[in-house]
Amino acid sequence: RLDLIKYAGASGDFNPIHTIDEEAKNAGLPGIIAHGMWTMGNLAKLFSNLYETGFIEEYKIRFKGMVFLNDVITLHADLKERNGDRYFFNVAATNQSGKEAISGEVIFKTY
Template sequence: MIVGETHGLAAPRITRSTLALYAGASGDHNPVHIDTDACRAVGIPDVFAHGMLSMAYLGRLLTDWVPQERIRAYDVRFTAITPVNDTPVCTGTVTRIQGDCAHLDLKVALPDGTVTLTGSAVIALG
C-alpha cells in the first residue's frame, strides 16, 4: 500500500428485495426500511437502506482489498440515507503509513454525490 492508493466497489442497486432480504438476515425489521405506508405516515416519502447494509458494503471493499486478518480497526459515521433504487459506490484511500499500518479514509457516495457514510480503517501492512 502507498499513500494515495484508492480502491472502489460499486455496490448493487438497492432494491426493495435487497431491503427485505437484509431485514431478514439482520433481524432489523424497522418499518422505515421495508414499509412504504409506515414511512409516509411519518412524513418519509419511501423506504431507505439500513445504514449497516452500507457499512457491510464498505466491509466488502476492505476484504476485497486485503485479507480480513489484516484489518485492525474499522469505524464509520452515518451522514445521509440511501434511498431505495440508488446505487452506492464505496471508496477507500490510503492517507498515511504509520509504522506497520496503513490508515485509510472510507466513504460511501450516491451517484448524485451525496455521501452517506464516512469512516476510517487501519490495515496491517504485513
C-alpha cells in the same frame, strides 16, 4: 428491495421504514431507506480481496445521510497513511449526487 428484506432478517432490524413503502411514507420519508449498517457492511467489502494478507483492525463510521431504494452508491477507500504493517484509509459511501451517506476511517493491518 430484496437485499434490504434479506438484511432485515439477518440483522433482526425489522423496522418497516426499511422494507414497506407506506410505513416509510407514514414516517415522513419519501420511500424506504437502507439500513445504515447495510451500507456500512457493503463499504467494508472494499477490503475483502485483501483478507488473505490482513484484516480490518479498526472501523469508524459516521452516518451522514440516508440511502434510498433507487440510489446509486459509490464506495470509496483512499489510503492516507502507512505506518509499518498498518494502512490508514479514509472511506465513504456517496450517492449519485455526490452526497455522503457515511464516511469514516479504516485501519487495515497486514500479517
